[in-house]
Amino acid sequence: MSISIPLNTTLQYSSSSSLLPSFSLSSPITSSAVPVTGIRQRCLRMVTSCVSNAQKSVLNGATDAVSVVGREQIRLGLPSKGRMAADSLDLLKDCQLFVKQVNPRQYVAQIPQLPNTEVWFQRPKDIVRKLLSGDLDLGIVGLDIVGEFGQGNEDLIIVHEALNFGDCHLSLAIPNYGIFENIKSLKELAQMPQWTEERPLRVATGFTYLGPKFMKENGIKHVTFSTADGALEAAPAMGIADAILDLVSSGTTLKENNLKEIEGGVVLKSQAALVASRRALTERKGALETVHEVLERLEAHLKADGQFTVVANMRGTDAEEVAERVKTQPSLTGLQGPTISPVYCKRDGKVSIEYYAIVICVPKKALYESVQQLRAVGGSGVLVSPLTYIFDEETPRWSQLLSKLGM
Ligand SMILES: Nc1ncnc2c1ncn2[C@@H]1O[C@H](COP(=O)(O)OP(=O)(O)OP(=O)(O)O)[C@@H](O)[C@H]1O
Ligand SMILES: O=P(O)(O)OC[C@H]1O[C@H](OP(=O)(O)OP(=O)(O)O)[C@H](O)[C@@H]1O
Ligand SMILES: [Mg+2]
Incomplete structure (x- = not known):
């Protein structure tokens, strides 16, 4: 079954009635034969506060003012x-x-x-x-x-x-065939002579708030909406709708149902x-x-998820000279610049510094490029490991x- 929603209708959910205390706002909550002491007094204070908030919210025309009080978690x-x-x-x-x-x-x-x-x-x-x-x-x-x-x-x-x-996007889609064969944009769709007050563009969507809002913002007047719970992509082929407005991620469902997206038809990108x-x-x-x-x-x-830690050894005379060389390469600057530390080697019984270890973070996408750049400035023994967390100052x-x- 589909429900027609005129373009100018705003659908609003109604807030759960359980949010409001189940007693009447005019209940005489302070009158009782039981003495008002201890726990009863505390409960009464909570109830009175709920009622007063509920009353305030009713007075303000709001449906939702009661719940911030009354719980610790x-x-x-x-x-x-x-x-x-x-x-x-x-x-x-x-x-x-x-x-x-x-x-x-x-x-x-x-x-x-x-x-x-x-x-x-x-x-x-x-x-x-x-x-x-x-x-x-x-x-x-x-x-x-x-x-x-x-x-x-x-x-x-x-x-x-x-x-x-x-990741997905909410998008308008139309058939690849028939009167839509050459339609490639929202503008072209809107200008089609077929849509009139008597015969508007029929859009099937589960997004009954965003759909009409999007059409209105794009100046499309002759449009009606129907809604269903799923498998909306079938609606045009069934003859129930001309277009659909639904979520797309891989695009497979559209393709399999002979539908296409159009330029200017993306309502929002989501993740x-x-x-x-x-x-x-x-x-x-x-x-x-x-x-x-x-x-x-x-x-x-x-x-951190988008980054690797890259460690490499570089021959050099001192840390500054190595840093200068590394900085000539655009992908090797790391988060704040490379960390460079001496590698202490033992040669003929003596400790000497011939190599420097360079540590940088590189975006995963730029990994291979970075390795090539490291090699180009004399880097060897490149170690790559995943980064788990990067805690910034704030x-x-x-x-x-x-x-x-x-x-
Ligand atoms: N291809 C996709 N189709 C639909 N939702 C997607 C897709 N890719 C990502 N999403 C995200 O997943 C959410 C849908 O999740 P889910 O599949 O649980 O919803 P649903 O089955 O439509 O919900 P309900 O059962 O309450 O009707 C969307 O709101 C959107 O944010
Ligand atoms: O671009 P795709 O990767 O093909 O994904 C898009 C499809 O996935 C969702 O449907 P869902 O699987 O939730 O089924 P339903 O519409 O029947 O709820 C959405 O409503 C699209 O139909
Ligand atoms: Mg679907």
Whole structure:
């Protein structure tokens, strides 16, 4: 079944009703025959605070003001299943953060290295919804899901936008055949005389917020949307839609269904990101410290992931002379410049320095080029090993985060 969504409709999810206390806001919560002492008094204070926050949020027209109070643990949402689940756990493992999940159906887990943090496994779209409702503080999800379900809400902060997995893009695709055979761009598609108010361009998509927004931003007026849960690529051949707007990574599904992407048709590029609730970072005790630690670990791992450590020996008269030679080669400068140290050799019973060891980090992509350049300036015995972490003095994303938070 497909549902028609007019272009000017904004679909909004409604925040989980369990977020609001299940009692009525007008309940006489302070009247009771039981004396108000000890635990009861503390509970009452919590309930009163929840009610007053809920009342404030209702008064402000917001759906989401209750959850920042009332819990000590920082909550990190991770995808419970699907493409992103295993990669999220692997990434944390690579950062020496080991999520202890006893079995895959257990939706809450611990990270012993972050004792104040709980992991909650949720579907990606629910991670975004729960960040907004205050039920989660941090989460790892695709940027596509942040865009679609976050809808530009300012409470969502992207702490790290490139976690290096889940790469894909959201793109408009049309058939290779029929009236679309010669259409190569969004502009050409928009100018086709076929689309009128009575017979608009029909787009099938699961992205019912981003799809209409993209079309509107591109000035495409005569368009309607239908939605389905999967296998959207079949819709044009079935005659249900003219085009689809869906995620693409390898491009195989499009190709196999005789569809093509068009110039100007990419809505967004996506990969996994670390996302946080602004409110949690500013109001929840310990949240900012936790996000700093997670960010440092992520940055150290991700920066190192693209690099090799290269060690080579070079004959030379002194360290400066070797450095001069090395610096003539563009790929050999390393992170801050090469580290050069003397190699002490024993010759005829005497210690002498004829060689210098040079240590540099090189991007994985530039490895062979760097080895060639090292050889060209007299390098020999080149050893290459993977780099595990690069901890900089401070991560640039941390200062960006503080400025986003106005700190
Ligand atoms: N080829 C791809 N197709 C879809 N998603 C991809 C692809 N490559 C990477 N991704 C990322 O993976 C996410 C989808 O993960 P998953 O497969 O678990 O979702 P889903 O099955 O659509 O979710 P749900 O079961 O909740 O409908 C996307 O939001 C995107 O960020
Ligand atoms: O470019 P590709 O590598 O071919 O990947 C793109 C396809 O993968 C996703 O579908 P998914 O596998 O999640 O199936 P579904 O659409 O039925 O949910 C997406 O919706 C595309 O159909
Ligand atoms: Mg699909």
